[in-house]
Amino acid sequence: MNAPFPASDAAAADPAVAARPPLNLLIAAPRGFCAGVDRAIEIVEKALERYGSPVYVRHEIVHNKYVVEGLKAKGAIFVKELDEVPDDAPVVFSAHGVPKTVPAEAKRRQLLYVDATCPLVSKIHRQAERQIEKGRHIIFIGHEGHPEVIGTMGQVEPGQMTLVETIEDVDKLPFDSDEELAYLTQTTLSVDDTREVIEALEWRYPNISGPKAEDICYATSNRQAAVKELAHDCDLVLVIGAPNSSNSLRLVEVSERLGTPAKLIQRASEIDFAWLEGVETLGLTAGASAPEILVREVVAALAGYRPIREQTITAAEEKMVFKLPRQLTE
Known part of the structure; x- marks a missing residue:
């Protein structure tokens, strides 16, 4: 209406x-x-209430300067990597998700950490693990360098996932048409562009496995x-x-x-x-x-x-x- x-x-x-x-x-x-952003911001605010200031946040909690500056004013400190976080300080991981190596390092250092990864991104992380368990190589549709892409590709071992952005990238893939493949997508892509790339993948690899529901949130x-x-x-x-x-x-x-x-x-x-x-x-x-x-x-x-x-x-x-x-x- x-x-x-x-x-x-x-x-x-x-x-x-x-x-x-x-x-x-x-x-x-x-x-x-959206719900994922609301949750991520509330996680930082609740962490500040529970643990006191400062609370460290690895990367921008969400991509918005106004939001980031507001949280800084409340006592959040934003850092690029965990080595900038003191041993006795709590740290929050951003809504975009992180590679498995990040929580592993936090555990090794016995840091108090809270994961604010959007649940819809976490769902894709679980899907990636399941496809690898089934012996499939994953084609991931996303934008190179985006934090969500880095986080998702970091859920599997190097070489188990290949990134594509365009139909032209699909044309350059080295796999045979009968290889065991699966595809997943970044959650924040264009619905129309992603559909075109998926159609190109399915045309070139008729047996490729995709998620039951569209990954775009x-x-x-x-x-x-x-x-x-x-x-x-x-x-x-x-x-x-x-x-x-x-x-x-x-x-x-x-x-x-x-x-x-x-x-x-x-x-x-x-x-x-x-x-x-x-x-x-x-x-x-x-x-x-x-x-x-x-x-x-x-x-x-x-x-x-x-x-x-x-x-x-x-x-x-x-x-x-x-x-x-x-x-x-x-």
Whole structure:
């Protein structure tokens, strides 16, 4: 259901704003935080409550500077590797997941650690282990260098998993058509791009084994579906998210694939109002690691420049909640 919102009253307070043409603002739903991100942030906050400050976090807990800075202010210290964590300090692993070597090293050092890996990513880790147990080589569809990819490929021994990003990568694979293969995917990819790569794999390797359900997470799929719902009615789409956020970048790509230009911004301060020249209808969404407060910040900035009328475009309802680790709840 698409719920209309009243027009902003900024124009009434500022004649300069009132003189500019009105802007129709279509806001995607769902948008912003997903259950995995909510859980990861709460894990850091609960760890701070239970163990006191500081709590160390290996890598960005989620890809969002606003979130990271907020947790720093509460006493979290973000590090790149475990060797930066003192022996007597608690450490949290990020939502993207980590290679098996990381918790193994934490155990060796007897560190108090909490794993904030998204349960949907952990599910893929378990799938990888099962495919290796069955003697299959895994083709992993993902973006090289992304933390989730590093974490998933680190669940198996070197040489047991091969990364592909594109159909062209599939064409270059060295395996025979009758080899025992399986495929898995990064959770934050483009639904459409991944489908094309899977089809190429299944065409080249008819016996390849895939997961029973699509690995791309519900939140990624729903946010992309919401952009598809609104993009065709917009002249421009703004996506709130970090440049290193895979799911946010995919939202930009989804809009552009439909022929609607899109801009990735982290905060309202990054908006160039020249972008709005000739724009009658603007779309707005946020990646899964961007909080709603940043959405409202952008809406306020837009309303301070042009009279706006908001409307929410809803593609799905989300009610998913993930439990916290026992060590923080017992």
